[in-house]
Amino acid sequence: KEKVEITKAQRALMKVIVDAYNRHKIPQDVAKKLLQDQYSAEENFLLLTEMATSQVQVLVEFTKNIPGFLSLNHEDQIALLKGSAVEAMFLRSAQVFSQKMPNGHTEVLEERIRKSGISEEFMTPMFNFYKSIGELHMIEEEQALLTAITILTPDRPFVKDQQAVERLQEPMLEVLRKLCVLQHPQEPQYFARLLGRLTELRTLNHYHAEMLTSWRMNDHKFTPLLCEIWDVQ
Numbered sequence: 001k002e003k004v005e006i007t008k009a010q011r012a013l014m015k016v017i018v019d020a021y022n023r024h025k026i027p028q029d030v031a032k033k034l035l036q037d038q039y040s041a042e043e044n045f046l047l048l049t050e051m052a053t054s055q056v057q058v059l060v061e062f063t064k065n066i067p068g069f070l071s072l073n074h075e076d077q078i079a080l081l082k083g084s085a086v087e088a089m090f091l092r093s094a095q096v097f098s099q100k101m102p103n104g105h106t107e108v109l110e111e112r113i114r115k116s117g118i119s120e121e122f123m124t125p126m127f128n129f130y131k132s133i134g135e136l137h138m139i140e141e142e143q144a145l146l147t148a149i150t151i152l153t154p155d156r157p158f159v160k161d162q163q164a165v166e167r168l169q170e171p172m173l174e175v176l177r178k179l180c181v182l183q184h185p186q187e188p189q190y191f192a193r194l195l196g197r198l199t200e201l202r203t204l205n206h207y208h209a210e211m212l213t214s215w216r217m218n219d220h221k222f223t224p225l226l227c228e229i230w231d232v233q
């Protein structure tokens with residue numbers, strides 16, 4: 001039986017990531033807003049673009065706190081952010097959707113999202129992902145590390161020095177692996193399940209542009225930042 005122990009250095013790394021993750025959370029609680037009122041497809045689309053825009057901004061701040069990230073080649077820093085922004089948004093949405101809420105609230109939230117203006121065909125893959133994240137009951141350390149690991153994916157398009165990114169991602173993966181063994185001793189395959197979610201996350205990447213352009217309304221307006229990050233307009 002492997003005696004798993006998180007070293008002092010690994011604990012320090014985890015603390016940096018979790019502190020940065022908590023510091024850079026979206027201030028406004030969109031779930032509460034959606035539970036309070038029903039919005040039109042236009043209002044929901046505006047809310048989505050506002051949330052997505054502010055989420056990209058906090059993602060940049062979070063990423064700057066990942067040890068070693070700012071020492072990467074500058075074009076690679078941009079390539080990693082562009083390549084992971086949509087996945088980070090869906091990961092954040094999944095975590096918001098899976099957070100503990102009073103009885104019946106999650107069902108209301110799901111209903112509001114289903115009727116938000118997004119077209120029917122994307123609901124299944126999106127909610128399947130949200131529910132598979134929910135079933136993992138991740139602690140915040142796991143959520144923060146998983147977000148950092150997603151950003152530090154070496155094989156994003158246009159990344160030149162993939163080895164440099166691997167050298168940053170590997171220590172994160174090792175801490176997460178140990179954390180999973182310690183947190184879920186009765187589930188040896190938990191770490192593998194967690195990484196499997198990242199594969200499912202990539203498939204959502206393929207849909208996101210069409211999710212937006214097929215939003216039930218005319219004249220979809222995007223902020224300049226979202227035009228950069230999303231393959232729209």
Ligand SMILES: COc1ccc(-c2nc3ccccc3n2[C@H](C(=O)Nc2c(C)cccc2C)C2CCCCC2)c(OC)c1
Pocket residue numbers: 026030031034044045047048051052055089090092093094096097112113116118208211212
């Ligand atoms: C690209 O298409 C998407 C992306 C995300 C969602 C989404 N899943 C959610 C799960 C729980 C709570 C809210 C959820 N959102 C939106 C949201 O704001 N996501 C969000 C963002 C964007 C940044 C930071 C943090 C979050 C939560 C609501 C935007 C307003 C209309 C309803 C969805 C979506 O729903 C149809 C479609």
